[in-house]
Amino acid sequence: MHDTSGAPSETGRAHNSDRPRRIMFYSHDTFGLGHLRRSRALASALTASDPGTSAIILTGSPIAGRFTFPERVDHVRLPGVSKLPDGSYVSQTLGLNIDETTALRSGLIQTAIEQYDPDLLIVDKEPTGFRGELLPTLEWLAARGTTRCVLGLRDVLDEAVVLRAEWDRKGAIEATEQFYDEIWVYGPRSVYDPTQGLDLSPATRARIHWTGYLRREITDAADTPDNPYVLITPGGGGDGEAMVDLVLSAYEADPTLHPNAILVYGPFLSGEVRDAFDARVAALNGRVDAVGFDARIETLFAGAQGVVCMGGYNTFCEVLSFDQRAVIVPRTVPRLEQWIRASRAEELGLVRMLDENRDGMTPASMVRAIRRLPSQNKPSEAGADGLLDGLEVVVRRAGALVTSK
Structure with missing residues (x-):
């Protein structure tokens, strides 16, 4: 986990305390809309709460450009990948193999974060990113010590035995223990605990915050039918x-x-x-x-x-x-x-x-x-x-x- 003493690391510098707050979201989005829409809702709320805050969403969603984003929220589109019926992945458009595509995505992620220099990085669901693509950036941020990192989890991930095997295979437990200052569960503990069955240390479990569900509102009004x-x-x-x-x-x-x-x-x-x-x-x-x-x-x-x-x-x-x-x-x-x-x-x-x-x-x-x-x-x-x-x-x-x- 990051040094939380507040002092800048020897390899980095402290953020200017007077500059507007910057938040980066990582949303791997290999399938569906869920990760992007959740990150968009969070970015909207965080920027609305402070007129100086801005946010960028890193997303692999092929339809990110079809959404409207509020003022001071933007997105960076990562090269897309598709999941095959056998569970493997292929590049959507570039003619690269999956290892080349992952390396390209990983480099783009680190460059974006280095240039944007966020105060806070919020990672959706995957502690190590798609095929581990986030690990080099997490290691760089940890050494630098000026960006807080949060792992955001939806209320349910999967049945415990399946999730445990998946996290063990990806090294997700170790990454969560080492790199994340807090874990936010976007649901109430009274409904479900998505981390049950995961071998997280007591210290890491003490950093879990149960937020409740993310309320949605009408942001872009549209006409609806007159009839029921x-x-x-x-x-x-x-x-x-x-x-x-x-x-x-x-x-x-x-x-x-x-x-x-x-x-x-x-x-x-x-x-x-x-x-x-x-x-x-x-x-x-x-x-x-x-x-x-x-x-x-x-x-x-x-x-x-x-x-x-x-x-x-x-x-x-x-x-x-x-x-x-x-x-x-x-x-x-x-x-x-x-x-x-x-x-x-x-x-x-x-x-x-x-x-x-x-x-x-x-x-x-x-x-x-x-x-x-x-x-x-x-x-x-x-x-x-x-x-x-x-x-x-x-x-x-x-x-x-x-x-x-």
């Missing part, structure tokens, strides 16, 4: 084919199913699969409207009568933030993360889950789930408002860390 609708969202959409198929099958099987639906495919559900879904949507004669991607999906959340969604972290935060009755259809591969989150949320009365083993993934089960949405309790009736303090806690912790340098 159910919002259908598989998040980024890359693994949403089965859920979308099930919802469309429900509307096809029951011509009386209401309200109508707005389906947001997500940017990663495309090609022939999207074309086939569009044909089915057209045949439903307006009972389902579909769009590919909406960067202002918060507005659609706020105006919906209910939500049918997968169980990703950001979507769950939106369900709670906009107090939406929701049916969650969690994925179970390659991780149990979404199932664990949805199961625990159902236990707490926050949402309902469509469970393959209990309910069956059939059109009839989806019809029943949508019909029951109006009779569900809202998350607020189960105490959701008390779970959404994450951004406020992050602002306080960031201020305390930077001030103590």
Whole structure:
């Protein structure tokens, strides 16, 4: 772990205490939208809390440029990689092998951090970065001693035995112990402990702060339909084919199913699969409207009568933030993360889950789930408002860390 005495290291210099605060986010983003959207929400809150603070997000997301970022928040796009069905990775566009791509990304990360000279580095989920690409930068920062480092973890990572093996393989325990001043868990401890099963030292566990979930708000207003609708969202959409198929099958099987639906495919559900879904949507004669991607999906959340969604972290935060009755259809591969989150949320009365083993993934089960949405309790009736303090806690912790340098 960094020297927290506040003195500059012999190899570096102390930051100018009068300069505006600078925060860097690392968001590896090899798949989906989750890491980028979480980093964007955090950067927005931290810069809004202090008119002098700026933030840069390092991201591998191929669609980072399709999002709007608030004033004093920018992003640097790292060369993208794609995960193959066998679990290996390939470069998305450059014709480099994965080792060459990782080395390029690693060099870009270190150059950006050296030039930007952040007061605080917030790393999302991966203590060592994608394939260890962050380790050279973490070692450089530790030797320099002028930047605080935080590891940010979502509320659920995976089942404990799988996570333990993954962290052992990546050397993540050692990196967490050595390089991170604090660990922020973006959820309440009363809901789930993502570090259970990890062999973290008592000293490192003492540096864990449970922030609560990250509240979402409408940042870019957009028009919504005048008629009641159910919002259908598989998040980024890359693994949403089965859920979308099930919802469309429900509307096809029951011509009386209401309200109508707005389906947001997500940017990663495309090609022939999207074309086939569009044909089915057209045949439903307006009972389902579909769009590919909406960067202002918060507005659609706020105006919906209910939500049918997968169980990703950001979507769950939106369900709670906009107090939406929701049916969650969690994925179970390659991780149990979404199932664990949805199961625990159902236990707490926050949402309902469509469970393959209990309910069956059939059109009839989806019809029943949508019909029951109006009779569900809202998350607020189960105490959701008390779970959404994450951004406020992050602002306080960031201020305390930077001030103590």
